[in-house]
Amino acid sequence: MTVGLVLDLVLVTAVLVSAGLALFVPGRVASVMMFLVFGLVLAVVWARLGAPDVALAEAAIAAGVTGALLLDAVTERPRRGPDRRVGPRWLMPLLGAVAGAGLVVLLGAAALQAGPVEPGTGLGPTVLDRTDDSGVSHPVTAVLLAFRAYDTLLEVAVLTLAVVVVLSLHRDGRLETVPAPGAASPVPDALVRLAVPVIVLGAGWLLVAGSSRPGGAFQAGALLAGALILLRLGGIRLAVPTGRWLRPAVLVGLAAFLTLGYVTVALGQGWLVLAEPWQGTVILLLEAVLTVSIGACLAVLFVAGRRPAAGTGRGEEP
Amino acid sequence: MTDGDVFLLLGVGLAVLGTVRLVLTGDHLRRVVALNVAGSGVLMVLVAVAYRSNPEEPDSVLHALVLTGIVITVSVTGLALAMVRRVERDEQDRQASHE
Numbered sequence: 001m002t003v004g005l006v007l008d009l010v011l012v013t014a015v016l017v018s019a020g021l022a023l024f025v026p027g028r029v030a031s032v033m034m035f036l037v038f039g040l041v042l043a044v045v046w047a048r049l050g051a052p053d054v055a056l057a058e059a060a061i062a063a064g065v066t067g068a069l070l071l072d073a074v075t076e077r078p079r080r081g082p083d084r085r086v087g088p089r090w091l092m093p094l095l096g097a098v099a100g101a102g103l104v105v106l107l108g109a110a111a112l113q114a115g116p117v118e119p120g121t122g123l124g125p126t127v128l129d130r131t132d133d134s135g136v137s138h139p140v141t142a143v144l145l146a147f148r149a150y151d152t153l154l155e156v157a158v159l160t161l162a163v164v165v166v167l168s169l170h171r172d173g174r175l176e177t178v179p180a181p182g183a184a185s186p187v188p189d190a191l192v193r194l195a196v197p198v199i200v201l202g203a204g205w206l207l208v209a210g211s212s213r214p215g216g217a218f219q220a221g222a223l224l225a226g227a228l229i230l231l232r233l234g235g236i237r238l239a240v241p242t243g244r245w246l247r248p249a250v251l252v253g254l255a256a257f258l259t260l261g262y263v264t265v266a267l268g269q270g271w272l273v274l275a276e277p278w279q280g281t282v283i284l285l286l287e288a289v290l291t292v293s294i295g296a297c298l299a300v301l302f303v304a305g306r307r308p309a310a311g312t313g314r315g316e317e318p
Numbered sequence: 319m320t321d322g323d324v325f326l327l328l329g330v331g332l333a334v335l336g337t338v339r340l341v342l343t344g345d346h347l348r349r350v351v352a353l354n355v356a357g358s359g360v361l362m363v364l365v366a367v368a369y370r371s372n373p374e375e376p377d378s379v380l381h382a383l384v385l386t387g388i389v390i391t392v393s394v395t396g397l398a399l400a401m402v403r404r405v406e407r408d409e410q411d412r413q414a415s416h417e
Contacts, residue, residue, distance in 0.1 A: 008324065012324065015328060019335060019355050023351070023352055028348065035355070045362065046365060049369040050368075050373060050375075051365050051369075051376060053385060054365060057385050058388060062354075069395060073399045080346075092342050096341070099338060103337070104331055111326050111327070111329070111363055112323060114363075124368070124372060124378060127378050128378075140381050143382035144382045144385065151382070151383075151386055155390060159393045163396075165397055166400040169404055216385075218389055301393075305399050
């Protein structure tokens with residue numbers, strides 16, 4: 001018990017210190033680095049709180065893909081432009097501290113009252129009772145793709161929409177003008193050769209494992225995105241679709257999900273309601289398509305943030 | 319106070335810290351970082367509520383919600399960073415053309 005207490009204390013301190021540094025350390029680069037540390041500590045916290053699915057997703061998506069996005073942004077502009085300050089130097093920090101303290105007290109008191117406090121209440125037990133009816137044996141996957149599949153559909157739609165908006169910042173909504181690192185690749189060739197097969201294998205394992213244990217399409221998709229980004233940075237230009245295959249790759253997940261919804265309606269089962277005996281297979285197939293699409297979407301988000309080659313960006317003078 | 323409560327309050331603290339920094343900093347890129355920290359705080363509240371109700375078998379509905387939240391966060395982050403970089407590039411180009 002005491003060892004657990006000490007570990008908790010270390011975790012809480014690590015979270016607070018890394019978050020505080022990420023937010024308040026001077027300098028963009030240091031802030032982004034501390035945020036990456038924060039993400040890794042968070043993954044440990046999720047595991048500590050009995051949420052291995054969330055821990056995997058945090059490590060792969062939040063610390064992995066978000067880290068790549070932030071690092072790429074901060075390398076392009078390590079320093080920010082001149083600041084416009086309002087009022088005297090001490091005013092804004094003081095206001096922030098007062099407002100923050102008030103919010104912590106109010107929200108903290110409210111949060112302590114929230115949620116099912118007694119064991120055996122809430123939706124958790126219901127899900128555990130009904131997981132066997134869903135076609136998969138892992139409760140989180142059952143919630144994501146059977147009981148609340150509508151949420152997951154909208155989540156895929158949000159990701160797709162984000163990619164569509166980012167693409168609209170580029171000429172013709174395509175990414176062929178974004179230069180890929182060629183001979184001057186920042187990633188050693190050997191690392192790419194060694195890491196990518198292992199990452200892809202891991203993604204496949206996470207995808208299949210998601211039916212019966214922690215894992216699933218989103219964690220697998222994030223790993224796949226990592227592999228694609230690594231390949232592109234390693235000089236393999238075609239790894240991330242930028243031309244003809246860009247739109248199909250981004251849209252296939254949402255399209256498959258919607259098609260499944262319409263098929264289930266046409267079969268008279270109701271929107272996204274899957275029935276015996278195919279439901280397990282259908283969920284796995286849908287997850288496989290989602291993995292590819294999520295991987296492509298996240299990799300495209302990374303590529304689309306980069307600067308297009310000179311003279312080809314929209315909005316520049318001819 | 320149980321261990322679940324400690325992480326619940328930690329989540330609240332993170333959400334508030336991130337929000338305050340989000341409002342008070344003028345640096346676009348650091349706003350994105352602050353938004354991510356605040357979002358993580360909210361997710362921690364959800365995970366802590368799931369853990370508090372039953373530490374042996376936490377509520378999987380809340381875990382699924384948090385997974386959704388993580389994917390939404392990375393979508394928003396990617397979009398925000400692309401816009402921030404575009405805005406700063408334009409500022410830089412404008413400064414360069416003035417000089």
